[in-house]
Amino acid sequence: MVLGPWDRNWERWRPSYRAEKNKNNDNNNNLLSLYYTVMLRFYYEIFSVITAQEEELKALKKRLSTAQPKVAFSAALRDSGGGHIGPFTTNTPLQYKRVFSNTGSSYNPATGIFTAMVRGVYCFRYSMYGNNSGRPNSVVSLMKNGEMLVTTWNTDDSVNVHESASNTAVVQLEVGDGVYIQLWANRVLYDDRNNYNTFTGFLLFTV
Incomplete structure (x- = not known):
């Protein structure tokens, strides 16, 4: 090729x-x-x-x-029925018997006292209701180890019969401190299934 x-x-x-x-x-x-x-x-x-x-x-x-421990509770004054609580002859801790929640089991419904299990800053709130037609007025206080922190009351007159109030406090607690709501001597509250009177608290943070 x-x-x-x-x-x-x-x-x-x-x-x-x-x-x-x-x-x-x-x-x-x-x-x-x-x-x-x-x-x-x-x-x-x-x-x-x-x-x-x-x-x-x-x-x-x-x-x-x-x-961060989980601590929170909320309770109402009555677990059944309705009517007035008080008057008592002495200042009396209130027992909030209808427990909505009690995480951490720090609240005791038998005594009405919250006992701090951990050192920290807590928030507490309560509401108060009075139906005081012809009766003494309502006065309650948030207490810490017998010390009064904040108070609410209503007037006693024929015009303002149905009254409610609330208050809140943020406090630091040591282990073993007790917090509760106190009804003043010779005062009354009213509650029924509507749960007008409540007591709530929870841990914000430990210190």
């Missing part, structure tokens, strides 16, 4: 062409390998960051759940 000029040139260039083609293929393979290596490292680092953040979040939740 006789080769023409083009064929003779091609036969002369073919080795260099093949070498260049192989070189280009190697470069492409190297670039592709580098791309996959970079992407793999990128996704690995992202995965590592997400995993570390998840572990930190789990640890934080665990610390919060163990470091």
Whole structure:
């Protein structure tokens, strides 16, 4: 077979062409390998960051759940029936018998006293209702270890028969401190299934 000029040139260039083609293929393979290596490292680092953040979040939740006790209660004065409470001849702690919640079991419905199990800052709130037609007026106080913190009362007249009031205090308690609501001597409250008189408290944070 006789080769023409083009064929003779091609036969002369073919080795260099093949070498260049192989070189280009190697470069492409190297670039592709580098791309996959970079992407793999990128996704690995992202995965590592997400995993570390998840572990930190789990640890934080665990610390919060163990470091912060759960303390909260809420109760109403009567567990059944209706009528007046009082008057008594002396100042008397009120027993809120209908317990809505008592997380931590720090409130005792038999005595009406909340006892702090942990040192911390607590919030307490109470409501008071009087239906005092022809009776003494209502006066109650939030007490801490026998010390009066805040007080509410209503007037005793023929115009303001149905009256309600509430008060709130944020106080620091030591372990064993007792908090309760006190009805003053010779005063009355009224309550029924509507739960006008309530006593609520919860731990804000430990100290």
